[in-house]
Amino acid sequence: MRGFWIRVAIVAAALWAGACAQLPPSPQDLQAKRFEPVPDKAVLYVFRDRPDFVDDGAPITVDGLMQATTYPGTYLRLELAPGRHRVAGFASDAGVIELELQAGHIGFLQQSVVRSFIGPARSHFRPVDEAYGRQAVLRSELVGAR
Numbered sequence: 036m037r038g039f040w041i042r043v044a045i046v047a048a049a050l051w052a053g054a055c056a057q058l059p060p061s062p063q064d065l066q067a068k069r070f071e072p073v074p075d076k077a078v079l080y081v082f083r084d085r086p087d088f089v090d091d092g093a094p095i096t097v098d099g100l101m102q103a104t105t106y107p108g109t110y111l112r113l114e115l116a117p118g119r120h121r122v123a124g125f126a127s128d129a130g131v132i133e134l135e136l137q138a139g140h141i142g143f144l145q146q147s148v149v150r151s152f153i154g155p156a157r158s159h160f161r162p163v164d165e166a167y168g169r170q171a172v173l174r175s176e177l178v179g180a181r
Contacts, residue, residue: 060176060180061177061180063177063180064176064177064180067080067110067112067172067177067180068172068173070141070169070172072139072140072141073114073138073139074138074139075117075138075139076114076115076116076117076138076139077114077115077116077117077136077137077138077139077140077141077142078112078113078114078115078140078141078142079112079113079115079120079122079134079136079141079142079143079144080110080111080112080113080141080142080143080144080168080172081095081105081110081111081113081122081144081146081160082105082109082110082111082143082144082145082146082168082171082172082175083105083106083107083108083109083110083145083146083147083148083175084107084108084145084147084171084175085107085108085174085175086107087107087147087148088147088148088149088150089148089149089150089156090106090107091106091148091150091156092104092105092106093105093106093124093125093128093146093148093156093158094124094125094126094128095111095122095123095124095125095146095158096121096122096123096124096125097113097115097120097121097122097123098120098121099121101125103178103179104178105146105178106178108174108175108176109175109176109177109178110171110172110175110176110177110178111177111178112177115136117136117137117138118135118136119133119134119135119136120133120134120136121133122134122144122160123158124157124158127154127155128148128155128156128157128158129157130146130148130157130158130159130160131160132144132160132161132162134162141165142162142168143162143163143164143165143167143168143169143171143172144160144161144162144163144168145160145161145162145163145168145171146158146159146160147159147161
């Protein structure tokens, strides 16, 4: 009987370890992580580090148009017309930042989501330098790539 329980434990451990296996990056994720500029567009990476203060999804709009929902450990690659842009949370998320973006330039914007004791979660956006932004994106997964 003891041998039976040892085999059950081994099978359970193998199943548990297999469930933790990470999927390979998608082709879109690999392409986005090449950090290639677009000559007539500005490229903006918006990322959320893992861990974040809140695990909830946080929808993002750019210039009032819905883009995607971020989660801890995810990022967006946005190709935008050069000029002034407003990146904001959606609905009750009042987080907002305005950025001036240039053609052929790549920028990085960190999104942190916090929740107070009363009220909904709120995004805080912070531009970061290229080295920090690239490292954060490299350890994250592209939103919607699976």
